[in-house]
Amino acid sequence: MEKFTIVTSRAIPLPTENIDTDQIIPARFLKATDKLGFGDNVFRDWRFHKDGSANKDFALNNPNYSGNILVAGDNFGCGSSREHAAWALVGYGFKVIVSSFFADIFKGNALNNGLLPVQVTEEYLKKLLAHLQENPTSEVIVNLEEQTIESAIGKATFEINTYKKTCMINGYDDIDFLISNKDKIKAFEAKHV
Amino acid sequence: MGKTLFDKVWDAHVVDTIENGPQILYIDKHLIHEVTSPQAFNELEQRGIPIARPDKIVATADHNTPTVDQHLPVKDALSKKQLEQLSENCKKNNIPLYGLGHEKNGIVHVIAPELGITQPGMTMVCGDSHTSTHGAFGIIAFGIGTSQVAQVFASQCLLLQKPKSLRVNVNGKLKKGVLPKDVILYIIAKLGTNSGTGYFCEYAGNVFEEMSMEGRMTVCNMSIEMGARGGMIAPDQTTFDYVKGREEAPKGEEFDKKVAYWKTLPTDEDAVFDQEYWLDAADIEPMITYGTNPGMGIKITENIPALNDSSFEKSLNYMDFKKGESLINKPINYVFIGSCTNSRIEDFRVAANYVKGKQKASNVNAWLVPGSQKVAKQIAEEGLQNVFEEAGFVLRQPGCSACLAMNDDKIPEGEYCVSTSNRNFEGRQGQGSRTILASPLVAAATAVAGKIIDVTKEVESLELA
Ligand code: SF4
Numbered sequence: 003m004e005k006f007t008i009v010t011s012r013a014i015p016l017p018t019e020n021i022d023t024d025q026i027i028p029a030r031f032l033k034a035t036d037k038l039g040f041g042d043n044v045f046r047d048w049r050f051h052k053d054g055s056a057n058k059d060f061a062l063n064n065p066n067y068s069g070n071i072l073v074a075g076d077n078f079g080c081g082s083s084r085e086h087a088a089w090a091l092v093g094y095g096f097k098v099i100v101s102s103f104f105a106d107i108f109k110g111n112a113l114n115n116g117l118l119p120v121q122v123t124e125e126y127l128k129k130l131l132a133h134l135q136e137n138p139t140s141e142v143i144v145n146l147e148e149q150t151i152e153s154a155i156g157k158a159t160f161e162i163n164t165y166k167k168t169c170m171i172n173g174y175d176d177i178d179f180l181i182s183n184k185d186k187i188k189a190f191e192a193k194h195v
Numbered sequence: 196m197g198k199t200l201f202d203k204v205w206d207a208h209v210v211d212t213i214e215n216g217p218q219i220l221y222i223d224k225h226l227i228h229e230v231t232s233p234q235a236f237n238e239l240e241q242r243g244i245p246i247a248r249p250d251k252i253v254a255t256a257d258h259n260t261p262t263v264d265q266h267l268p269v270k271d272a273l274s275k276k277q278l279e280q281l282s283e284n285c286k287k288n289n290i291p292l293y294g295l296g297h298e299k300n301g302i303v304h305v306i307a308p309e310l311g312i313t314q315p316g317m318t319m320v321c322g323d324s325h326t327s328t329h330g331a332f333g334i335i336a337f338g339i340g341t342s343q344v345a346q347v348f349a350s351q352c353l354l355l356q357k358p359k360s361l362r363v364n365v366n367g368k369l370k371k372g373v374l375p376k377d378v379i380l381y382i383i384a385k386l387g388t389n390s391g392t393g394y395f396c397e398y399a400g401n402v403f404e405e406m407s408m409e410g411r412m413t414v415c416n417m418s419i420e421m422g423a424r425g426g427m428i429a430p431d432q433t434t435f436d437y438v439k440g441r442e443e444a445p446k447g448e449e450f451d452k453k454v455a456y457w458k459t460l461p462t463d464e465d466a467v468f469d470q471e472y473w474l475d476a477a478d479i480e481p482m483i484t485y486g487t488n489p490g491m492g493i494k495i496t497e498n499i500p501a502l503n504d505s506s507f508e509k510s511l512n513y514m515d516f517k518k519g520e521s522l523i524n525k526p527i528n529y530v531f532i533g534s535c536t537n538s539r540i541e542d543f544r545v546a547a548n549y550v551k552g553k554q555k556a557s558n559v560n561a562w563l564v565p566g567s568q569k570v571a572k573q574i575a576e577e578g579l580q581n582v583f584e585e586a587g588f589v590l591r592q593p594g595c596s597a598c599l600a601m602n603d604d605k606i607p608e609g610e611y612c613v614s615t616s617n618r619n620f621e622g623r624q625g626q627g628s629r630t631i632l633a634s635p636l637v638a639a640a641t642a643v644a645g646k647i648i649d650v651t652k653e654v655e656s657l658e659l660a
Binding site: 018020037050057067076080081082085103110111114163176177181186 | 207208210211213215216217219221230231233234237238242244247258259271272274276277280322323324338340341342343345346349350351352353354355358388389392419422424469487488505506509599600601608618620621622623626627660
């Protein structure tokens with residue numbers, strides 16, 4: 003996993019609420035047995051018409067928008083547990099997703115892939131979305147160490163579990179940690195029925 | 196203060212607690228399937244880490260399998276490769292696999308309970324969000340991502356933050372024709388799709404106590420649709436009777452010992468939940484959804500609400516429905532009875548009971564997909580297959596099928612499908628398809644009428660199974 007510190011970037015506003023993982027990566031793309039190439043199909047059915055031409059109305063296709071921060075409507079990542087959704091967003095180049103609410107499994111999957119979910123208040127989100135739509139070149143700064151997000155509409159803090167934060171900053175993952183606890187697990191197994 | 200059912204099971208599985216951090220939770224059973232496991236196997240192989248407890252893993256092929264001609268080689272090259280990789284990985288690591296065509300094959304959440312793998316008091320995970328189904332047995336069961344699949348492979352444990360507790364109480368008498376599916380669709384419509392996020396939910400009240408295990412599984416299955424990681428129902432005599440005698444269940448004295456322990460699991464009377472709701476069973480009616488998330492549900496006789504909200508409008512636009520309209524008499528060309536929500540024998544009994552002596556409407560393509568080989572066998576043995584065939588329905592072979600449309604079972608663009616599955620997201624059942632979630636009774640009635648009808652009028656005369 004890549005180490006995460008500060009991301010300074012323009013951001014893409016996507017105000018839709020309840021974006022589910024079927025939209026992030028439709029099931030027909032889940033046949034691969036590795037983690038590569040999912041970025042090409044992120045939001046596939048919103049990005050492209052059925053004939054393969056680009057949907058000009060979709061935020062990711064809007065030439066005014068760019069950057070590796072996605073700002074999305076409430077309850078982002080609900081639905082299926084497919085980690086392919088996180089791989090697709092990372093594959094496309096996103097490093098941060100900002101929303102007022104994240105579904106549990108998606109949040110965990112994102113963190114396990116170096117993609118930072120930044121949860122802000124509904125009010126902050128609303129203002130940020132509106133600001134970005136009017137000022138597409140405006141930059142957003144996300145600082146993991148300080149747990150802050152800063153933009154033209156102001157600075158806000160966000161929560162992250164201390165353990166997960168350490169993992170993200172150092173690029174560690176849970177497997178290393180769990181394996182280092184092997185003896186404790188063995189001892190537990192011996193008494194657990 | 197007393198403990199909840201969830202607390203009791205959770206606490207019994209904590210290996211260690213990290214200060215200001217997550218806990219290490221021991222996992223009793225790990226179910227895997229072809230779609231979310233290959234990258235986890237690769238990860239371990241690349242890092243040279245062996246699978247810690249292959250004896251605690253069970254594998255099946257279900258998401259990406261054909262539901263016709265299962266005895267023939269799989270045609271789609273990518274699906275074939277994914278299935279082959281599962282077989283190889285299981286063989287290499289000594290993991291039991293109930294693959295395509297195996298007599299124990301089926302949807303992961305249907306086979307584990309029917310084989311007796313699912314037992315009260317356990318912790319259970321699978322790389323699939325509907326793992327919550329198994330909570331019907333009073334177990335902590337939840338879906339995980341592929342990185343977590345790799346963690347469980349490597350250590351038989353997960354690093355987790357203990358979720359908050361939520362209880363949904365439904366008491367009173369259910370009306371005739373109101374099925375467990377309606378109960379959960381009602382709960383989600385009432386509380387909202389993210390009301391459960393951050394929580395583990397317990398369902399309590401006489402409505403659940405009186406439900407069969409199949410019904411409880413339908414309810415717990417859709418916990419994730421309100422955002423909860425899982426749902427649980429306290430184990431009781433219904434649970435013990437269901438588990439007893441199943442292939443992988445404990446036998447004889449060992450079973451009795453287990454039952455004595457399982458009886459200690461229900462929530463203590465003085466336990467307090469972080470959040471609690473009370474609903475009245477008498478308010479529930481047969482439900483349908485009209486939008487693109489499972490919270491967008493109404494009683495079948497109600498009209499679509501008229502909200503001024505851009506996400507709501509986007510959703511209605513996708514469905515081609517109008518604010519304030521009724522769905523009664525909407526012509527429907529596709530009906531799907533299947534998925535881990537409603538593909539157990541009880542679901543097919545309800546459908547067959549309605550269909551008996553009637554004919555499928557000529558405009559309808561109805562797909563009946565049993566959840567497992569065992570369910571398929573039972574459908575034949577109980578004579579339900581004859582009922583369906585005489586009515587013009589075709590029964591397919593087990594699998595996830597049109598629930599997620601990864602195989603060829605796709606609903607065409609623009610078509611409506613009344614479906615017993617759990618998700619009505621855009622394109623869930625095929626690109627451009629429009630899903631209306633409902634119970635097996637409503638689905639069967641739609642297939643016969645060729646349109647959505649008010650089943651509440653008909654159920655009076657019906658003896659429901
Ligand atoms: S039937 Fe549908 S919801 Fe259930 S496991 Fe299969 S794809 Fe998932």
